[in-house]
Amino acid sequence: MLNGSASASYEDGSDYYGTDGLHCAVRVYERYSMMGGNRVSLNLTLVEDSGRIFVSGITSGGSQTVLFKINTLGEGAFLDCVAELLDGWQP
Template sequence: MAKYIYETTGDFDKFVTTVRDLAQDISATTNYEDGHQFGNTSTLMVFERYSIAGSSRVSLSVMVTKIDGMIQLVAIPSGGSQAIAFKLNNIGEEAFLQRFKESLETSRKTW
């Protein structure tokens, strides 16, 4: 399973809004499923999209935290496997994570 970690500085709430908007704009099938904010310094968001490559839905869990002035993000994809006992064909997961990473890293810093 792949994982993406990103660190930045700035306004926590604006960054969370930017992340949510970027993730939803990845494809027409991407949905914000649910999330939860823990106080002022941690937010969990879960996104889901349809993967044509895997003919299934894949999810992306994104956790954003602010610690000592640094904003840290971790994104972990899951789902999309076509096997029962082990992972097979996780192309959709990797593509979702890669598109999210590219979107975040190429976006103009507005937070």
Template sequence: MAKYENTLTGEFEEVIKQLENDIGNSGITMNLVDESNYTFGATKIAVRVYDKYFMRNGNRASLSLTVVGDNRDIFISAIGAGGGSGILFNFSLGAEDDMVEIVRKSVEEMK
């Protein structure tokens, strides 16, 4: 499992759009599995779940992205999972790290 969390200031919809573009353009095997959007007062929440097939180890990894915005204050959490192989032991070859790194780079470019 890999995890990245950060905060930034900006327009919620623009941040979501940039993250979706960067994640979606990261490879042809990256797929948006599902999404959820919710607004509670001034707070907006967006959840995205992606998966990607990695040929180097023949498995799929997932990326769960949560973005919470309150006015211009935005919190981003990205968690990558499932990039390992094996039944009893999870030997990861870094697929989760690769997926989370896409989000990290995208956020750093927006800052």
């Protein structure tokens, strides 16, 4: 995630190890969106349970209006980075 943007940074994360091989990892990244002129965050959650893996990527930020979102280009670009990583990944 950090190689996809010069302004990307790792903000924080946590790990949980349960019984029978359950592992949950949460990571939060942030970057500056040149298109939107603001910062965008990405929350990645990965859960491994009995060899099965679940991945969730959720972005936030990326809008400069008060009532609704009109500029989500930065959020979409951040999610595109996740999609590219997953496309090349083989379990």
